[in-house]
Amino acid sequence: MGYQKEHNCPQCGYQAVVAGGPDAGMRRAYTLTISCVTCQELHDVEWLEPKYTSRGDGVAFSWRQRKLRCPESPDHEWEPFEGRCPVCSGDLSVNEEGAGVLWD
Numbered sequence: 186m187g188y189q190k191e192h193n194c195p196q197c198g199y200q201a202v203v204a205g206g207p208d209a210g211m212r213r214a215y216t217l218t219i220s221c222v223t224c225q226e227l228h229d230v231e232w233l234e235p236k237y238t239s240r241g242d243g244v245a246f247s248w249r250q251r252k253l254r255c256p257e258s259p260d261h262e263w264e265p266f267e268g269r270c271p272v273c274s275g276d277l278s279v280n281e282e283g284a285g286v287l288w289d
């Protein structure tokens with residue numbers, strides 16, 4: 186499991202629990218946080234996927250890169266998350282002790 190933190194907007198009250206950057210899940214996938222302009226939400230999206238290919242002498246491992254898109258719709262416009270609120274563009278504050286999912 187990777188880790189996610191609670192992000193709060195002091196201006197408009199928006200709240201999201203996201204990784205806030207590149208994050209590595211356990212053998213699952215790398216995720217990246219995007220800020221969707223269309224639905225005004227932050228999303229952790231899968232970015233790199235582990236890929237195992239069997240070959241004659243064993244198994245080859247590589248990362249497969251996915252096309253980034255909003256999970257709601259491929260037509261949504263989004264930008265990389267840079268710490269700003271997707272609703273009002275204010276600076277988000279990160280609650281380190283909040284409802285985030287933390288490392289052990």
Ligand SMILES: [Zn+2]
Pocket residue numbers: 221222223224225255256257258261262
């Ligand atoms: Zn969206």
Ligand SMILES: [Zn+2]
Pocket residue numbers: 194195196197198199270271272273274275
């Ligand atoms: Zn806001």
